[in-house]
Structure formats: structure tokens, C-alpha cells
Amino acid sequence: ELYRLRPQACALPGFYLAISAGGVIGGLFVVFAAPLLFATYAEYRFGLLVCCLLALVAGRPHTARRLPAWGWAVSAIAAGVLVAWFERIGLRAIAVERSFYGALAVREQRHAGDQVRFRELRHGGTRHGLQLQDERTRRMPTAYYGTSSGVGRILAPAAERGRRIGVIGLGVGTLATYASPLDTVRFYELDPGVERLARAWFTYLADCRGSVEMVSGDARIRLATEVDQAFDVLVVDAFSSDAIPMHLLTVEAFALYRRHLAPGGVLCVHVSNRHLDLVPVVRGGARALRWDCAAVVDDGDAEDWWLHQSVWMLLIEDRRQFTDPALRELFPPLSATALPVNPWTDDRASLLSALR
Known part of the structure; x- marks a missing residue:
């Protein structure tokens, strides 16, 4: 024309x-x-x-x-x-916010089955977290972060001393519910709108029994400029919608995470995705750094509808550092269906290698 x-x-x-x-x-x-x-x-x-x-x-x-x-x-x-x-x-959102990083919406509704009221945060087609609104259940971990999920198995057991927990990606702040009074949870969040909505419409941060620290900006850039944080647990859960932050899954990024982990610290990477199989990608990065690595698949619970199916990767320098035998047993050889791929690096990374 x-x-x-x-x-x-x-x-x-x-x-x-x-x-x-x-x-x-x-x-x-x-x-x-x-x-x-x-x-x-x-x-x-x-x-x-x-x-x-x-x-x-x-x-x-x-x-x-x-x-x-x-x-x-x-x-x-x-x-x-x-x-x-x-x-x-x-x-049907009760709150919406849009920024350079996308459009966010908070929706409140009742579950069709039991009429339980809940709120959820959505970014595009992805649910970033939900919270039950009843006073008795609002502190329960939900969505991809239940006690049977990979990250839940690491954080749920009570610790004898205060832990430092790092979380890349705030969501609605669900992981703050695992903190004990002596724990410190340090969140890294790129989108300021996510933090505003999480504080205004969800209570996980306000209800946290431990200390909450918030760092704004790209997590990898901020970690590169910070002193070693000595995290006992570092969680990587920074996916926006179905977009993959490839710079957070490279060998160089994993090396940076290791620098910020305390001895015996655990790296938890959330890899649930409808279109990409990221298990081999993380496994390749773990092999490059000579870490033990396990994939934990949680099928959720049909009765507890607020818990979603999730896939988490757990990385630790040596599985024998776990004092709990049940955690050590999570580290058998991965399924043959999770074929290893060349690890992603800052110079070479391709989503084609991870397509389902």
C-alpha cells in the first residue's frame, strides 16, 4: 500500500x-x-x-x-x-498499575468451590502470587511456595539461629511468611509498582515475623555492587509474565550467587514454565560450578486449590551439608528426560535450547 x-x-x-x-x-x-x-x-x-x-x-x-x-x-x-x-x-481489578516493565493488576474474588475470598497479583497472563483473605489463613504460604514445594522444603524447617534469606523477585511477598523472629528476608525487586501493590493490597510483608529489607533495581547489578550478604538461602524467582530473565540464569550469575551464599547455603531457582524446560539449563550451570543439583516437582493439592504445581531447582555445593536426611534424598540423579544442555553464559544463551 x-x-x-x-x-x-x-x-x-x-x-x-x-x-x-x-x-x-x-x-x-x-x-x-x-x-x-x-x-x-x-x-x-x-x-x-x-x-x-x-x-x-x-x-x-x-x-x-x-x-x-x-x-x-x-x-x-x-x-x-x-x-x-x-x-x-x-x-475486574481492584487496583492496576502500569510502568515501563508492564501492566500489573490486583484482583479480589471468591473461589468457585468453597467461596473462600482471596486476592491475586497478575502480570500479563502470569499469576505472581495470591493471598487468602481470612484472618486465620492469610499467613499461609500459597501458589508456588507451599511447604511441599522445593523452596518450602528448604525454608519451612525451623532454624536454631537466625537466617539470612535473599529473594530475587518480590511477587506479593509470600516467602516472608516463612521467616522466624530472628530471620532477615532481603527482597530484590526491579519494578517499583510490584512493591507498591504488595504493600498496599497484601499483608505478607506487614505480617512477617522477621526483619524485611527491600532493595530496588536489577538484582544482578545490585548484588555485584554489594558486599557479600552471606545468605543461608537465596531464592531466584524473578520471572515477569512468561519472560525469562536470561541474565539471571547464566554461569556468571550463578557464580555471583555463590559469592553471596554462606557456607552450606542453598540456591533455590523457580523454573516453572509452560513453554520452556529450564531444568537442563540450571543443571548445566550447576555442573559448570561443580554444585549438587536437584529438581523438585510439586504437583500441588486438589483439595488445597491455592497451592499450584511448581518446579524448583535446589543447588548446594555438597548435598552432605544438609543435616536433614529428607533433604539429602532430594538429590538423586535427575530423570533421563531432563537432558543436559550447554550452560548459558553471558556471551552465549539461546531460548531455543530450552523450548519444550
Whole structure:
């Protein structure tokens, strides 16, 4: 269509300059203006409607010329109403926030089976955490972090002394529920909107029995500039929607995590994903650093609907450092279906190697 509409050769520079300027203006609008004007991706839906309308007009130019002004007005109003409707249903959210990193929504509802009220935080199509709203159950770990999950098996046992627990990725702060009065939980969160919603609409951080520390910014960059934190447990759970932060899963990143672990410290990596099998990726990184590594698959509980199926990788320098035999038994050879791959590095990492 652009080729058909091209002007004479003498006017081509201005023609292509106008096209380029339109792209620049659109990009600036999406990056800077849209997050301030819309709480969700309303401009995407509106743009899609406009494109469909323009496609109809381009296909029938004579019909478009005969369309009266009121017809165009009705079309514009219908498009606006449709966008507003999508905005309102916006997952029927009680709170929404949008930033450079994406659109977040807090939704409150009742479970269809037992009418238990709960809140959840969603980023795109991914649930980042949920909390039961009853006073008796609001401190229970939920979603991917139950006591039978990989991270739950590490954090649930009571410790004789205070632990330092590092968590990359805040979510709604669910892991704070495992802290004892002597523990310190240090969260690293890239998106300030996640922290604001977690504090405003969920109580895991406020109910934490231990101390809570919050660090804003990219976790790997912050860890690289910090003194050794001597974490007893370091949890990597920083996936946004289905996007994979590849720089957090490279051999160099694992070496950085090891520097911040205390002797006998455990690294827990959340690898649940619908499209990618990240178990071999983490296993390759563990082999490169000569760590013991285990995959813990938790199928959840049909009765406890608030617990989700999860896959966690547990890494430790030597499994014999576990005093609990049950934890040592988690480290048999991995299934033959989890074929090893070349570990990801900062110079070479490919999602194709992890596709299911």
C-alpha cells in the first residue's frame, strides 16, 4: 500500500521522512505517554480497532468516501466504548498499575468451590502470587511456595539461629511468611509498582515475623555492587509474565550467587514454565560450578486449590551439608528426560535450547 501511494521521485525524501517521524512519535507515545494515560494496554486494543477500520476503508475507498460524518462519529464512539469496556473488565481489578516493565493488576474474588475470598497479583497472563483473605489463613504460604514445594522444603524447617534469606523477585511477598523472629528476608525487586501493590493490597510483608529489607533495581547489578550478604538461602524467582530473565540464569550469575551464599547455603531457582524446560539449563550451570543439583516437582493439592504445581531447582555445593536426611534424598540423579544442555553464559544463551 505504501508503494502504491508513493509520490513522485522528487517528493520521496519527505514521504519517507514522514513515515519515520510517525514511527518515532508512536514509539515515544507507547514508552512515555501511554503508561501515564492508561493503566492497562488500552492503546494496543484501540490501535487494533483502528487498524481493522483502516483495513476496511482501504479495501473499499469509494464506500469510505460516501460514509457520512455521523457514521465516522458512531464508529469512533463504538471503538471508545469497546476500549473502555476492556479497561473496566481489566481482570475486574481492584487496583492496576502500569510502568515501563508492564501492566500489573490486583484482583479480589471468591473461589468457585468453597467461596473462600482471596486476592491475586497478575502480570500479563502470569499469576505472581495470591493471598487468602481470612484472618486465620492469610499467613499461609500459597501458589508456588507451599511447604511441599522445593523452596518450602528448604525454608519451612525451623532454624536454631537466625537466617539470612535473599529473594530475587518480590511477587506479593509470600516467602516472608516463612521467616522466624530472628530471620532477615532481603527482597530484590526491579519494578517499583510490584512493591507498591504488595504493600498496599497484601499483608505478607506487614505480617512477617522477621526483619524485611527491600532493595530496588536489577538484582544482578545490585548484588555485584554489594558486599557479600552471606545468605543461608537465596531464592531466584524473578520471572515477569512468561519472560525469562536470561541474565539471571547464566554461569556468571550463578557464580555471583555463590559469592553471596554462606557456607552450606542453598540456591533455590523457580523454573516453572509452560513453554520452556529450564531444568537442563540450571543443571548445566550447576555442573559448570561443580554444585549438587536437584529438581523438585510439586504437583500441588486438589483439595488445597491455592497451592499450584511448581518446579524448583535446589543447588548446594555438597548435598552432605544438609543435616536433614529428607533433604539429602532430594538429590538423586535427575530423570533421563531432563537432558543436559550447554550452560548459558553471558556471551552465549539461546531460548531455543530450552523450548519444550
